[in-house]
Amino acid sequence: MKPKIYVVGFGPGERPYMTQQAVDAMTQADLVVGYTTYVRLLEKQFPELQYYATPMRKEADRCRAAVEAALTGKTVALVSSGDSGIYGMAGVLLEIAAEMQADVEVIAVAGVTAASAAAAVLGAPLMHDFAVISLSDCMTPLEQIYRRVALAAEADFVICLYNPKSRSRTAYLAEAAKLIQQHRKPETPVGIVRNAGREGKRAWITTLEKLPEEPVDMFCVVLVGNSQTYVQNGKMITPRGYCVRREESC
Amino acid sequence: MKPKIYVVGFGPGERPYMTQQAVDAMTQADLVVGYTTYVRLLEKQFPELQYYATPMRKEADRCRAAVEAALTGKTVALVSSGDSGIYGMAGVLLEIAAEMQADVEVIAVAGVTAASAAAAVLGAPLMHDFAVISLSDCMTPLEQIYRRVALAAEADFVICLYNPKSRSRTAYLAEAAKLIQQHRKPETPVGIVRNAGREGKRAWITTLEKLPEEPVDMFCVVLVGNSQTYVQNGKMITPRGYCVRREESC
Secondary structure, rough: OEEEEEEEEOOOOOOOOEEEHHHHHHOOEEEEEHHHHHHHHHHHOOOOOOOOEEEEOOOOHHHHHHHHHHHHOOOEEEEEEEEOOOOOOOOHHHHHHOOOOOOEEEEEEEEEEEEEHHHHHHOOOOOOOOEEEOOOOOOHHHHHHHHHHHHHHHHHOEEEEEOOOOOOOOHHHHHHHHHOOOOOOOEEEEEEEEEEOOOEEEEEEEEEEHHOOOOOOOOEEEEEEEOOEEEEEEEEEEEOOOHHHHHHHH | OOOEEEEEOOEOOHHHHOEEHHHHHHHOOOOEEEEEHHHHHHHHHHOOOEEEEOOOOOHHHHHHHHHHHHHHOOEEEEEOOOOOOOOOOOOHHHHHHHHHHOOOOOEEEEEOOHHHHHHHEEOOOOOOEEEEOOOOOOOOOOOHHHHHHHHHHHHHHHHHEEEOOOOOOOOHHHHHHHHHHHOOOOEEEEEEEEEOOOOOEEEEEEEEEOHHHHOOOOOOEEEEOOOOOOOEEOEEEOOOOOHHHHHOOO
């Protein structure tokens, strides 16, 4: 039997938001490999497991370590927060395993992604078509990111922005807001969730116009409503269509 | 204390893919309300719970039943498959509760959405920006759906198509494929997953050109790769950027 590497999305972070499959994959693994911050988060909840932590931006090293451990016969869980399949480790692991010509079986374990976790906190902003865009230009040209933002705005998608800001990328979010405003009203509701599903959770609703002034950082997800999104009783709601109250007739 | 309605996304269907929070909300509720097919699926796994099932397209009735039960003092779990916050019941429930001026607390419980479940089966197709579009024109004008498909294709998003086909909507998927082909090569990989995370699961990879001939139905999710997506060892992979193998330097 081939050695197995589970590439596990453990969701926002706390146990209630993990799937049973993710918990099983981690607790049954001989080694849990992940980015230092996430390993610390998991250690608190599963102190009995064996961990191997690597710093940020060392994704390829982390995958190589996971493959090497698997080749010695260990069952490995390579962990990501959110969903391992959405900007997660699943892709890099498959690429590195192929590069190493390693005969290992990679099993992806889906999790609750940040957009879902944030939407649950805000109300129901993702009831209609949406686009997920990362504002990190570490591996994508900035012009392409802006082009996607502009086209998503034109298409009237609800827009989920991952990695909206970091210490080195402070101006992109304001530029994205400007591009979206070319197709959407300044008062379009925008939901911001910081540390969704984790200690220190904070969520608030603002407008597209005010977005550039909001205290957004790399721990936030930003959800920009579509042309129909509204706020009611403190909840951000995108109706499912243009005749939601007449649905019985359709 | 206000009566509580948990609007629960239980994921693809089977227990391993549910979050602990979803299981807790359902098993601690006095009444579980849902669409007949999903109630049957849950009854097999949680036979001890009290259920109330309503047929398809009776979403508003289902929400009213949930609100009425809550107003009699019952804790209610209103269930959706996937994520209750993505084309799920969260929005309709909030709208109906407001319409009924019911003083209830709505708590959204996120789940693993079909795009995540399908991606895990296919490999790693969602490693870069993506758009989620429903091809159901029950509540959205068809022109708007096609417009979104075309703009998403132009923006080079990976495209996840929900509700790709039904008995009454057989031609939309072929039209969508044609629109996407105006911006993407005929050999672009397309992953199709039927019954992801449920009994009778089936997944296969085809191309954009062949998509119109594939046996797709309403139980499928269709994932169309972006310009960089490729297939390797039977897995569909979208690289994270244009320099994934050089990530250490960025």
